[in-house]
Amino acid sequence: MSSRDFLLLMLALGAVTYLPRLLPLVMLSRRTLPGWFAEWLELIPVAILSALIAPTLFAQSNPRVFTLGKVELFAALPTLLCACKTRSLAGTVIVGMLSYWGLRQIM
Amino acid sequence: MPNPIAIKETGLVRAGLAAAWPICLGYFPIGLSLGVLAQKGGLAPWQMAAMSLLVFAGGAQFIAVAMLATGASALAIVSTVFMVNLRHLLMSSALAVHFPGVSRRFLALFAYGLTDESFAVNLTRFNQGGWNRFSALTLNHAANATWVVSTVAGVYLGQLVPPGAAGVDYALTGMFLCLLAFQISSPIFTATALLAAVLSLLTYLWLPGNAYVLVASSLAATAGLALKRAWRKREKTS
Numbered sequence: 001m002s003s004r005d006f007l008l009l010m011l012a013l014g015a016v017t018y019l020p021r022l023l024p025l026v027m028l029s030r031r032t033l034p035g036w037f038a039e040w041l042e043l044i045p046v047a048i049l050s051a052l053i054a055p056t057l058f059a060q061s062n063p064r065v066f067t068l069g070k071v072e073l074f075a076a077l078p079t080l081l082c083a084c085k086t087r088s089l090a091g092t093v094i095v096g097m098l099s100y101w102g103l104r105q106i107m
Numbered sequence: 108m109p110n111p112i113a114i115k116e117t118g119l120v121r122a123g124l125a126a127a128w129p130i131c132l133g134y135f136p137i138g139l140s141l142g143v144l145a146q147k148g149g150l151a152p153w154q155m156a157a158m159s160l161l162v163f164a165g166g167a168q169f170i171a172v173a174m175l176a177t178g179a180s181a182l183a184i185v186s187t188v189f190m191v192n193l194r195h196l197l198m199s200s201a202l203a204v205h206f207p208g209v210s211r212r213f214l215a216l217f218a219y220g221l222t223d224e225s226f227a228v229n230l231t232r233f234n235q236g237g238w239n240r241f242s243a244l245t246l247n248h249a250a251n252a253t254w255v256v257s258t259v260a261g262v263y264l265g266q267l268v269p270p271g272a273a274g275v276d277y278a279l280t281g282m283f284l285c286l287l288a289f290q291i292s293s294p295i296f297t298a299t300a301l302l303a304a305v306l307s308l309l310t311y312l313w314l315p316g317n318a319y320v321l322v323a324s325s326l327a328a329t330a331g332l333a334l335k336r337a338w339r340k341r342e343k344t345s
Contacts, residue, residue: 001175005181006154006157007157009181009184009185010157010158010161010162011161012181012185013158013161013162013167013171013184013185013188014161014162016185016188016189016192017162017163017164017167017188017189017192017195018218018219020189020192020193020195020196020199021192021195021198021199021218021219021221022199022214022215022218022219023196023199024196024199024200024203025199025200025202025203025206025214025217025218025221026211026214026215026218027203028200028203028204029203029204029206029207029208029209029214030207030208033204036332038204039332039335040328040329040332041200041201041204041328042201043295043296043299043327043328043331043332043335044197044198044200044201044324044325044328045201045226045227045230045231045290046287046290046291046296046299046300046303047299047300047302047303047323047324047325047327047328047331048194048197048198048223048226048227048303048320048324049227049283049286049287049290049300050287050299050300050301050303050304050307050324050327051303051304051306051307051319051320051323051324051327052223052283052307052320053280053283053284053287053304054303054304054305054307054308054311054323055307055308055311055319056280057280058304058308059308059311059312064311064312065312066308066312072277072280075277075280075281076280076284079280079281079284079285080284080285080288082285083284083285083288083289084288087289089129089228089282089285089286089289090128090129092281092282092284092285092288093129093132093278093281093282093285095281096274096277096278096280096281096282096284096285097274097275097277097278097281098274099274099277100274100276100277100280100281101274101277102274104274
């Protein structure tokens, strides 16, 4: 692939990445949303976070199969406990990393 | 005499940088490994830099690098990346309430740095209150700078870095877990989170690709809303 073709492809990839990030912000920040939609959006963050994490904790990636034995899952327990007890993001990330690292040594 | 406005601005930038560190820590090893893959796939350092600057999306870039290496068509790469990034529509919508009447120029700069990670941290901060949009913008661009540097570094020296040092692979998972715990503020949120996890797993196992986040989170939020309305109705009638 020539340098020019590569850059054109990157511009196209940039556009299809950027537009979904930009358009809702521009279109929705200037109007009052209907009540049901605002309530729906309130639930979106918790749903997205949970949906992002679930496969990391409960599934092998290649091939995709369900499992309850991943180090990621066991390390999640002290991490969540720390998040609820301390309410500190920095502390929780460090506890998570150390738990994961420690468990990897013994599992 | 120090300029009070300048001091305030430095404070906002500093707050953004302070909030960005778990993201930067998590991006670094991922960026390095993307750089290694890209180098194996035949990308030059300038091409890696151009991609990380123009696209700035972790998952999508891994897929694009893999598809480039196998000689996939441009159309196939663009449409796959588009599908993978559709979940940002939801994140951008959820953030919009925190930018009422903000200029298009600011939004254009901010949207560039909207990733799963920056979304999660910024939204949590906005909900906690007192989070300034300039701090949010700083956070986005600090994450982007780390991403560009680490992906290009990966092309040069990725193989030299031992994988999994000090559990750094777990930084982003740990951050997401913590932010999830912070979001749970009522039984409706717990129910929505549990449902999203189950739906995400099912779609992850049964559908190829990355549609699982978009499908599971929109279905779970819809079910959560229905549940909330049903409970409200029952409280009114009883």
